[in-house]
Amino acid sequence: MKIILALYCALVWTIFTKINKAYSLNILGVFPYEGKSHFFVFETYLKELARKGHNVTVISYFPQNEPIKNYHDISLAGKLKILEEVFPIKRSYWTIIQIPIFVVNSGTQNCKTLLEDKNVQNLWKAKSKFDVVVTEQFNSDCSLGLAYALNAPVxxxxxxxxxxxxxxxxxVPFNPSYVSFMLLNGGTKPTLYQRLERTIVDTYLRIIYKYFSQRVDQSTLAQYFNNIPPLEVLGRNIKFLLLYTHFVHFGSNLLPQNVIEVGGYHLKNSKQLPEDLRKFIEGSPHGVIYISFGSMLKAASMPRDKIDSILSALAELPQRIIWKWDEKTLPRNPKNIYLSNWLPQNDILAHPNVVAFYSHCGLLGTTEALYHGVPVLAMPIFGDQPANAAAVEESGLGVQIELKDITKESLLKKFKTILTPEFRAKVKSLSQAWLDRPTSAMETAVHWTEFAARYPNFTFRSAAADVPLYQYLCLDILCVLLGIPAVIMLIILTCHLNCNRKFKQSTGNKKTSKNE
Structure with missing residues (x-):
């Protein structure tokens, strides 16, 4: 009997293994951007693919500290400096001009560093086979050229x-009248001035990207491969885009079927806080306000008068404060503020005694606040932060304030708004709605990745992506609709003028005859 049971178990295990192998994919992840906050999102997704039995090879600047089953690193670490705390807290039109230049310049450098790497070169020299390539869509399309050379869907x-x-x-339709623009204020309800701003900045960004990113990357790829199609063409052939948003936060948008919202998949269960931090939070009878301006911004670079205004406002509140601060001390050395240059943000926001989050409105932190139902005071600085902050206010997750508008009084007013029981209850309800999905964000992301690998010859992009601009804007229809009446009017006017001229000639001839 034991022998039969053992044989049965062996048979079941063999069948299970074969089935598992049949669904195991060979996946290449290409993440050539050295921004830690970006990769922090993707890392959770990549580990989940590996956990599900897929063979995952990851090119990035952030290799794993300890080996993970099915997860293999091609490390670029040390080739470029990791981007942390590199931008001052300052906002102006000059920064809007500079940031895109920085983004495309870093992208072209990322492309060169990626393709120069010997281990990356071994992928195409060894003719490695991948079922699908997953790659960041941000500052460069270079990875699309690599995926094309490897003959893998993206x-x-x-x-x-x-x-x-x-x-x-x-x-995806972009209409500056109602579509939020990531670098600028206004959300879905912009003023006339903000709509003009969007139109000008959008044109500027597209030109910068086309001529200073795509053309340079195309030239870099040509040094390694023959006949790589135009990168914009490869971009249009991406099977799916897993977009890190969700309509509960950002509102409704007209997204085609190959753009899938998966906002929130990086979130993990909270861990136990360090003992000193836990005691600080739980020892505050009125709760705790958490302040962080992310890993890219230097909080201490704020103008001194703004820091003084913030400290004066915080001194008026009964809550304790936890502040991610990049120096050892704050002016005045306030005793109710816990300072650290690194903090376990998700674990802090998960604590029920944390009642508000004062943030630059990076999407990771905003998503974590939404997940845990913590009201947000948003102070956007650059990048996607203005659009995130507008969505925070429009969704009811919080309120926003501009750096230039910060005074003790204005800040107190904003804090008192989000600290009311009514506001906090509304945020908890919003959090429940955000969590209420037919499948989790991670399950959705993994499903469409596997789908793209299973059906590599299918493309589901919107027809709008292939329509010429004049047709997309209906300029030809406009020409016809305006042209036909114009031609008719021209014919009528010409006939009228001819008749009028003939009438005048006839009248003139009659007068001449009478005079004779």
Whole structure:
């Protein structure tokens, strides 16, 4: 009997293994951007693919510290400096001009660093076979050329909302009258001035990306491969874009079927806080306000008068404060503020005694606040933060304030708004709605990745992505509708003028005859 049972178990295990192997994919992840906050999102997704039995090879600047089953690193670590705390907290039109230049310059450097790497070169020299390539869609399309050389379908990933050069690529309508623009204020209800701003900045960004990113990357790829199609064409052939947003936060948008919202898949269960931090939070009878301006911004670079205004406002509140601060001390050395240059943000926001989050409105932190139902005071600085902050206010997750508008009084007013029981109850309800999905964000992301690998010859992009601009804007229809009446009017006017001229000639001839 034992022998029969053992044989039965062996048979079941063999069948299970074969089935598992049949569904196991060979996946290449290409993440050539050295931004830690971006990769932090993708890492959770990549580990989940590996956990499900897929063979995952990851090119990035962030290799795993300890080996993970089915997860293999091609490390670029040390080739470029990791981007952390590199931007001052300052906002102006000059920064809006500079940031896109920085983004495309870093993208072209990322492309060169990626293709120069010997281990990356071994992929195409060894003719490695991959079922699908998953890659970030941000500052470069270089990875699309690599995927083409490897003859693999592509799934794009973002850690933010759509950037301007993605709208036409995926056939997503961009109308500055109601579509939020990531670098600028106004959300879905912009003023006339803000609509003009969007139109000008959108044109600027598209031109910068086309001529200073795509053309340079195309030239870099040509040094390694023959006959790589135009990168914009490869961009339009991306099978799916896994977009790190959700309509409960950002509102409704007209997204085609190959753009899938998966906002929130990076979130993990909270862990136990360090003992000193836990005691600080739980020892506050009125709760705790958490302040962080992310890993890219230097909080201490704020103008001194703004820091003084913030400290004066916080001194008026009964809550304790936890502040991610990049220096050892704050002016005045306030005793109710816990300072650290690194904090376990998700674990802090998960604590029920944390009652508000004062943030630059990066999408990761905003998503974590939404997940845990913590009201947000948003102070956007650059990048996608203005659009995120507008969505925070429009959705009811929080309120926003501009850096230039910060005074003790204005800040107190904003804090008192989000700290009311009514506001906090509304945020908890919003959090429940955000969590209420037919499948989780991670399950959705994994499903469409596997789908793209199973059906590599199918493309589901919107027809709008292939329509010429004059047709997309209906200029030809406009020409016909305006042209026909114009021609008719021209014919009528010409006939009228001819008749009038003949009448005058006839009248003139009659007068001449009478005079004779």
């Amino acid at each position: 799934v794009g990933l973002t850690s933010h909302a759509l950037v301007p050069w993605h709208f036409s690529r995926f056939g």
